[in-house]
Amino acid sequence: EAKQIDSLWLGADIVTMREGRYNLIADGALAVDQGKLVWVGPRSELPAFNAREQHQFEGGIITPGLVDCHTHLVFGGDRSAEFEQRLNGVSYAEIAAQGGGILSTVRATRAATQQELVASARWRLDRLLAEGVTTVEIKSGYGLDEASELTMLRAIRELAQSVPADVLATCLAAHSFPPEFKDNPQGWVEIICERLLPQVQAEGLADAVDAFCEHLAFSPQQVSAVFDKARALGMPVKLHAEQLSSLGGAALAAGYGALSADHLEYATESDVQAMAQHGTVAVLLPGAFYLLRETQKPPVALFRQYGVPMALASDANPGTSPALSLRLMLNMGCTLFGMTPEEALAGVTLWGAQALGLQQTHGSLESGKVANFVHWPLARPAELVYWLGGELPCQVIYRGEAQ
Numbered sequence: 001e002a003k004q005i006d007s008l009w010l011g012a013d014i015v016t017m018r019e020g021r022y023n024l025i026a027d028g029a030l031a032v033d034q035g036k037l038v039w040v041g042p043r044s045e046l047p048a049f050n051a052r053e054q055h056q057f058e059g060g061i062i063t064p065g066l067v068d069c070h071t072h073l074v075f076g077g078d079r080s081a082e083f084e085q086r087l088n089g090v091s092y093a094e095i096a097a098q099g100g101g102i103l104s105t106v107r108a109t110r111a112a113t114q115q116e117l118v119a120s121a122r123w124r125l126d127r128l129l130a131e132g133v134t135t136v137e138i139k140s141g142y143g144l145d146e147a148s149e150l151t152m153l154r155a156i157r158e159l160a161q162s163v164p165a166d167v168l169a170t171c172l173a174a175h176s177f178p179p180e181f182k183d184n185p186q187g188w189v190e191i192i193c194e195r196l197l198p199q200v201q202a203e204g205l206a207d208a209v210d211a212f213c214e215h216l217a218f219s220p221q222q223v224s225a226v227f228d229k230a231r232a233l234g235m236p237v238k239l240h241a242e243q244l245s246s247l248g249g250a251a252l253a254a255g256y257g258a259l260s261a262d263h264l265e266y267a268t269e270s271d272v273q274a275m276a277q278h279g280t281v282a283v284l285l286p287g288a289f290y291l292l293r294e295t296q297k298p299p300v301a302l303f304r305q306y307g308v309p310m311a312l313a314s315d316a317n318p319g320t321s322p323a324l325s326l327r328l329m330l331n332m333g334c335t336l337f338g339m340t341p342e343e344a345l346a347g348v349t350l351w352g353a354q355a356l357g358l359q360q361t362h363g364s365l366e367s368g369k370v371a372n373f374v375h376w377p378l379a380r381p382a383e384l385v386y387w388l389g390g391e392l393p394c395q396v397i398y399r400g401e402a403q
């Protein structure tokens, strides 16, 4: 008796990304039922299914839906004016003295309503979705007071309801110190730990907790206080670490069993060993590296040597990575950081999913996982990395439904 299913998808090569390798199935078939993959394999071995719909592609490749595991997509205003000032020779210090930088985004974010935050993030999110992204992580961190951080997180949850993608929220209240706490940074750490995180957890407003470990941001000690609280509340953690200097944040995060450590330009071998030991994913963010004209590259060879999975993400944020294309990050990951196209594609599929704790259900085309996949009229997966910029035509299928 043929099994009744919702849809069959045929006629293309399937880039499964199983185990973080292409593991391509030539002339493959995908069987979908109730938003999940129920069979993936060569068309020649397809079991007898009774499909309500049958979709026949004329060649091309099918990849998993792309995962952007690190964005700051929700924020008020933008920083294009200071971007132009900097290129006209105005220094960071002068811009900061004029109230520019992260604090100008904080002011604009606090002034925005939840609906305004949703609307301004929506057009940016739509650009990512047009390129085959079906899972996105979005952080708070521009509110920097209790009410505004909660509004940001509620805006992310509202966005999640309105787009054909899986959207995860991360609380990054430990992003910077608000002006009110310039002389009392510990006061802000205490508010995060004693008031904000318990309320975020109680209301289910975030799926993970993040912090920015840097000289100009949170010290390892302050990060530990935030992570102790997150652990007590049963919330997974991740960390912006080793972006501009080596503070040992990546090893600290790994010690907490962090899902990921992100940026990592200054990560040391002992950081990488700690990450390997605890299964912490390395999230590489070439957008910020490129825009800041950094020179210190993340230790890709060490991640390979110790088997630390490498994810790639846009780090879409108004200051250091106003990026609206995850596909461009694929090219930058290879051209700037020396990743292979296969590693880069794994970075925005299975390892990007793992950086969000979603590797059991997302990130590769295997039976039992979500039916999030993209058809591209391309000859081979490396073309996703090779073509520089532009919006490649693609057909996105989210939870089994063509978008």
Ligand SMILES: O=C(O)CC[C@@H]1NC(=O)NC1=O
Residues within 6 Å of the ligand: 101, 102, 105, 175, 212, 240, 243, 288, 317, 318, 319, 320
């Ligand atoms: O400039 C901004 O708005 C955010 C900067 C951004 N945040 C972070 O933790 N690292 C960065 O590069």
Ligand SMILES: [Fe+3]
Residues within 6 Å of the ligand: 070, 072, 240, 315, 317
């Ligand atoms: Fe970031």
